[in-house]
Amino acid sequence: MALKLYDLAAADERVRFSPFVWRVRLALAHKGLSADTVPWRFTDKATIAFSGQDRVPVLVDEGAVIVDSWSIACHLDAKYPDRPSLLGPREARAGIVFVRNWCDGVVIPGIGRQIVLDVWTILHERDQEYFRRTREARFGATLEAVAAGADQALPAFRASLEPLRATIRSQPFLGGERPNFADYIVFAAFQWARCSSPRGLLAADDPVAAWRDRSLALFDGLAARAARAHLSNEGSDSPP
Amino acid sequence: MALKLYDLAAADERVRFSPFVWRVRLALAHKGLSADTVPWRFTDKATIAFSGQDRVPVLVDEGAVIVDSWSIACHLDAKYPDRPSLLGPREARAGIVFVRNWCDGVVIPGIGRQIVLDVWTILHERDQEYFRRTREARFGATLEAVAAGADQALPAFRASLEPLRATIRSQPFLGGERPNFADYIVFAAFQWARCSSPRGLLAADDPVAAWRDRSLALFDGLAARAARAHLSNEGSDSPP
Incomplete structure (x- = not known):
């Protein structure tokens, strides 16, 4: 039975931007596993009620239901010990x-402070009120005020x-010579920005940008090939 | 042949406050090793010229000379593999x-911003000019201005x-159930403050304070028993 992964989608359902789901998508690729992704939106609480909570990622693996990206990584290492380890010993x-x-x-x-208004603009309209209300409470300011700063x-x-x-x-990846789940955790935050916002976050000569590029290229460019909202608005979902 | 460790000392040579040497002192204890410490001061550059550089920690282990706390931890794990590991696999x-x-x-x-002026006050007078000059360059302000902020x-x-x-x-130590070199690295910074300054850095109910207390108690209270400058000035070098 194929794995099934509930994944946050924008109004354009090809655009998948959750940093927490990206941790899992890269973890699955690291293990050489594939999953059918189910596009999900913030307000689809009922769809994942079977998981006992209301946030993605939710992974269904042969009847087992695992929530939370960290728990999913632990599950994948425990269930598939002969495949490359995510968390190591x-x-x-x-x-x-x-x-x-x-x-x-x-x-x-x-x-989040850099992109939150851009994220709001790409959401399905039925998610926008929920997102604005919860994020404005978190930042203690309107999305427009956050973006202005x-x-x-x-x-x-x-x-x-x-x-x-x-x-x-001093080393190509947080995991050392090769990436591990630590890389996917941090890179997924940059992928969140890449998929949802046109803003540049890093100076071109920042070593972090080189690491991000190395991460984009992993698994035959899994992250590099992902649809980006602001580019697809212009008629293309390919990276530049 | 006993190990020898060059260790930064205050005017009162019982007071040893270098955060980088404390990493090594705890690492040695973790390995069940002891070293003779040699009190050293910032301006004793000639004393450790044999190490090819001018900073402590310097460890001499059967003729091998190792500098830099990270390199020393690597050396200890490599040379004493049958003793508890500092860095793990x-x-x-x-x-x-x-x-x-x-x-x-x-x-x-x-x-550093919290304690730098206190550190200056406990130094041997021959170190004070060097310390003030290098730290004021680092902070871009006088030590008094840093302390005022x-x-x-x-x-x-x-x-x-x-x-x-x-x-x-979620776990008692950065190393997990038991401390490893990650704990000693961070705890040593708090030990630097404890030995050199009367300032309180943490709220009493901060979980970090509880972790610091657990670390102070390790190795029969190795760090808790260390001489503290501002207490020894009052005629005692015991912790409260």
């Missing part, structure tokens, strides 16, 4: 937990990436 | 590199610890 997992917490506390809010926030965001930058100066 | 090392870069880029500058900088410093806080909410 037990001793490696603690370090990846730290990277995840850094990403969730620093990178996700930092990128994005340019000013950009230098601090770039500076906040220094731990990533310093690490990929 | 190859796959774990990449995650610890990230924690180190986060600590060096976020925690060390954040604590410390209270205002404290909330942002505490917020910057969120990746650590989130991680040790």
Whole structure:
């Protein structure tokens, strides 16, 4: 039985931009697994009620229902131990937990501040009220006010990436010579921006940009080939 | 032949406060090794010229000379593989590199801003001019101006610890159930403050404070028993 992955979609259902689902899409590719994705929107709570909660990613694997990208990575390593490991041996997992917490506390809010209004514009109209209400509560400001402060926030965001930058100066991936789930966690945040916003986040000569390019090229360009909302609006969904 | 470790000392040579040497002192304890420490001061460049550079830690291990706390940890794991591992298997090392870069880029500058003037006050007088000149260049301000801004900088410093806080909410140490070199790297920065400054850095109910207490207690209280400058000035070098 094929795996099934519920995946957040924009108004254009080809555009899949959730940073948390991208963690899983890259994890599946790392394991050499494929899944049928089911386009899902923020307000489709009933569709995934069977999972016992109301957010994606939700993975269905031979009757097992797993939610939360971290739990899904643990499940994939446990169920498919003969395929390349995402989290490595037990001793490696603690370090990846730290990277995840850094990403969730620093990178996700930092990128969110840059792109949140762009994300709102690409949503299906039935999602827009929900998204605006929940995100404005999170930021304590209107989406327009957050977007108006994005340019000013950009230098601090770039500076906040220094731990990533310093690490990929000495090794090609957070995982070392080869990527592991730590890379997918952080890269997925950049993929979220790439799919949903035309904004450039990184200086061209930033080593982080080179790492992002290496990650885009993984798995025959899985992420590079993904549909981008603001390009498809112009009649193309290919990357430049 | 006993190991020998060159260790930064205050005017009171019992006070050893270098965050980078504390990484090594805890690493040695983790491996069940002991070293004779040699008190060293910033301006004793000639004393360690044999190491090919001018900073501590410098470890001498049966004729091998190893500098830099990370290289020392790698050396200890390679030379003493039958003792508890600091860095774990190859796959774990990449995650610890990230924690180190986060600590060096976020925690060390954040604590430095809180304590730099206190550190200056405890130095041997022959170190004070060197320290003031190099640190004022680094901060772009006088030590007094940095210290005057410390209270205002404290909330942002505490917020910057969120990746650590989130991680040790779900596991007792950065290394997981037990500490590894990632813990020693970050804890050593707090030990730097503990030995050199009376300033409190953490709210009492911060989970980071509980992790710091667990770390202080390791190895029969190795770090808890260390001499503290501002207490020894009052006639005691015992922790409260």
